[in-house]
Amino acid sequence: MKTPKLDPPDAVPPRPSTVVADDEGTLVAAAKQGDMAAFETLVGRYERKIFRLAQNITQSKEDAEDVMQEAFLKSFQHLAEFQGNSRFYTWLVRIAVNQALMKLRKRRPNEFSLDQEIETGDDLMPREVEDWGPSPEDRYEQTELGDILSAAIADLEPGFRIVFQLRDIEELSTEETAEALGLSVPAVKSRLLRARLKLRQKLNRHFRKEEVN
């Protein structure tokens, strides 16, 4: 049943950024001069992603809407402080993450901490190892796939979910993720590994070849 396949050593593809358009610098410069139309173009470009980010962190549509509004508002109000040392989107993500974490801590002050202890050791070893085939996601309609991905990430502990969101969905670097969350680089790496393995395990139920009808 299993089909052994070894990717060639250089097959790990660099992941090109999918979040930055070429004219971002021009739009940001115009918005800095008070051009609301330019800013609204930036908002329109990133609103879906910021809403998904906020929803994945807060796990609440209402909170995500508040977070999104505050993030865009603050980004405009503080645009003069954006020096262009990072991508505008990265800067915006950091503002949104701050807003979302504040919301989460306010809502669940005794439950939520990014610094909470994480399990170590034997939990890392995968329990189920099965072949998925080349494109398991093609077996699902887009909406159904979206539901599967959302449910799997929602099921992660917050400390894993947020790190995975920033590193693998928003494409921040490990260092940017650590800085945004106030974590050390080793802590980000540790959480990222666990998040990736846990998500793999959750998706395995849907993507293993045995699930094909």
Added chain:
Amino acid sequence: MNCRKIIIALSEYLDGALDPILKTSIEIHLAKCEDCRLVVDTTRHTIEIYCKSTPAPLPATTRQRLHDALRKRLQA
């Protein structure tokens, strides 16, 4: 190199962040160990699926409220 060490180094291997000697020793292990190969492949696939996933469109009312709020508060 054993299966546990592969798992511990998995993230950095997939990110291309390992030094060449460790990378080579991982690949020697992967050539022999089907279970580790499958874990590497399916974890890579997990990352790619999320990375490629497109966020759903904002509900029209949510979008309207966002743009109304921004116009109201930024032009005040």
